[in-house]
Amino acid sequence: MHISVTVDGTAYQADVEPRTLLVHWLREGIGKVGTVVGCDTSNCGSCTVLLDGRSVKSCSVLAVQADGSSVTTIQGLSDGNEWHPVQTAFKECHGLQCGYCTPGMVMSTVDLLSENPNPTEAEIREGLEGNLCRCTGYHNIVKSVALAADLMGGSTK
Amino acid sequence: MIPVAFDYVRPSTVDEAVAALVAGGEDAKVMVGGQSLMPVLRLRLGAPSLIVDCSRIDEMIGIREEGDSIVIGAGTTHHAVMNNDLVKRYVTLLAQATATVADPQIRHRGTMGGSLAHADPAGDLPAVAAALDATFTIAGPGGRRTVAASDFFVDYFTTAVGDDEVLASVSFPKREGWGSHYEKFNRTAQAWAIVGVAAAVRMEGGRIAEARIGLTNVGTTPIRARSVEAALVGAADAAAIAAASESAADGTAPTTDIHADAEYRSHLTRVLTKRAVQKAAGM
Numbered sequence: 341m342h343i344s345v346t347v348d349g350t351a352y353q354a355d356v357e358p359r360t361l362l363v364h365w366l367r368e369g370i371g372k373v374g375t376v377v378g379c380d381t382s383n384c385g386s387c388t389v390l391l392d393g394r395s396v397k398s399c400s401v402l403a404v405q406a407d408g409s410s411v412t413t414i415q416g417l418s419d420g421n422e423w424h425p426v427q428t429a430f431k432e433c434h435g436l437q438c439g440y441c442t443p444g445m446v447m448s449t450v451d452l453l454s455e456n457p458n459p460t461e462a463e464i465r466e467g468l469e470g471n472l473c474r475c476t477g478y479h480n481i482v483k484s485v486a487l488a489a490d491l492m493g494g495s496t497k
Numbered sequence: 498m499i500p501v502a503f504d505y506v507r508p509s510t511v512d513e514a515v516a517a518l519v520a521g522g523e524d525a526k527v528m529v530g531g532q533s534l535m536p537v538l539r540l541r542l543g544a545p546s547l548i549v550d551c552s553r554i555d556e557m558i559g560i561r562e563e564g565d566s567i568v569i570g571a572g573t574t575h576h577a578v579m580n581n582d583l584v585k586r587y588v589t590l591l592a593q594a595t596a597t598v599a600d601p602q603i604r605h606r607g608t609m610g611g612s613l614a615h616a617d618p619a620g621d622l623p624a625v626a627a628a629l630d631a632t633f634t635i636a637g638p639g640g641r642r643t644v645a646a647s648d649f650f651v652d653y654f655t656t657a658v659g660d661d662e663v664l665a666s667v668s669f670p671k672r673e674g675w676g677s678h679y680e681k682f683n684r685t686a687q688a689w690a691i692v693g694v695a696a697a698v699r700m701e702g703g704r705i706a707e708a709r710i711g712l713t714n715v716g717t718t719p720i721r722a723r724s725v726e727a728a729l730v731g732a733a734d735a736a737a738i739a740a741a742s743e744s745a746a747d748g749t750a751p752t753t754d755i756h757a758d759a760e761y762r763s764h765l766t767r768v769l770t771k772r773a774v775q776k777a778a779g780m
Binding site for chain 2: 341357358359360361364380381382383385388391394395396397399400401402404405448451452466467469470471
């Protein structure tokens with residue numbers, strides 16, 4: 341089936357099998373390998389991208405369902421060499437250990453802060469419930485989200 | 498894993514969707530958000546020959562006031578439902594329970610109707626629909642029909658929706674000013690309910706005048722705790738609620754699985770009913 345999808349600001353046309361998962365098309369179809377497959381069971385959130393501005397697990401969306409939509413991956417967050425504040429915050433607070441969950445954590449944080457620019461610590465933890473860090477490095481991830489909120493003009497309660 | 502190959506159509510009206518299902522036969526499957534179906538496809542627990550994607554049918558999306566009811570298109574996402582002002586005001590219990598469904602990413606894609614039509618005994622919304630006496634509008638080759646919540650949930654993962662039918666919308670009677678709470682017991686943040694209790698109460702002069710209670714995951718379908726509902730009338734304090742909740746597990750048929758045995762689920766049913774009603778009543 342033919343699809344038209346804008347990914348990280350670039351318009352793509354492709355022919356995909358209906359069964360192709362969005363994450364597989366992103367990685368293997370157009371080389372967006374920054375988005376990773378973690379669990380294959382809808383649990384871990386490593387493959388989180390923004391679909392028309394909202395976070396989704398790209399292993400749980402068919403590529404054909406993204407037809408006509410806009411996708412933002414971790415590779416589309418920075419503005420040239422200028423990092424997105426959430427990326428800066430994760431670096432500053434060392435919000436990662438092995439780094440595998442990081443693309444998903446960052447994308448979920450972008451979505452969380454767009455809906456709630458001033459999250460409490462509890463709201464941050466609740467807001468990231470769809471993302472697992474198997475290094476269990478949650479403490480610094482929560483700090484990173486709080487710093488990102490500050491950098492983006494909100495201030496965490 | 499990669500799903501087994503299937504054909505895919507994306508109708509733009511309910512009638513087109515029904516026609517596609519009729520043409521596709523019993524191996525055709527409706528998908529909207531896909532958040533229940535995608536794991537099934539990926540793990541190859543199911544292999545439909547045709548996916549009928551109903552996610553872009555305007556009629557199935559949105560929330561409107563219709564007389565004494567709030568009508569919610571079956572394809573409305575959980576995220577839209579839980580943040581909608583009409584739902585929060587008139588169907589508060591649904592907004593509360595929906596906020597506990599899975600996680601934000603899944604609530605952005607997953608839909609109310611999909612969750613109800615999937616009818617997982619551990620799903621949160623069937624108990625809410627049962628407690629609130631929702632009415633389901635189902636479209637099929639013979640036109641539209643409406644089904645009461647008490648007749649909608651037939652068995653484990655089975656509803657009144659036929660193979661060639663689509664759940665179009667669900668209607669909830671407006672209940673403004675009721676107290677409500679969804680109490681869910683699960684292992685981890687995004688896990689399914691081991692047991693859940695959906696409670697709504699109408700208060701009059703500091704006493705419970707009317708109560709509605711739906712139970713999650715203590716049977717093959719959601720169950721109304723009718724003996725508790727009756728016993729709660731007149732309750733004016735936490736102790737009376739606790740006493741009325743003692744019969745919450747009557748008439749349930751919980752299963753034993755890796756997370757909990759049946760006896761423990763019955764215990765949880767009593768405890769969580771007490772907590773849900775106490776929170777709903779503010780006692």
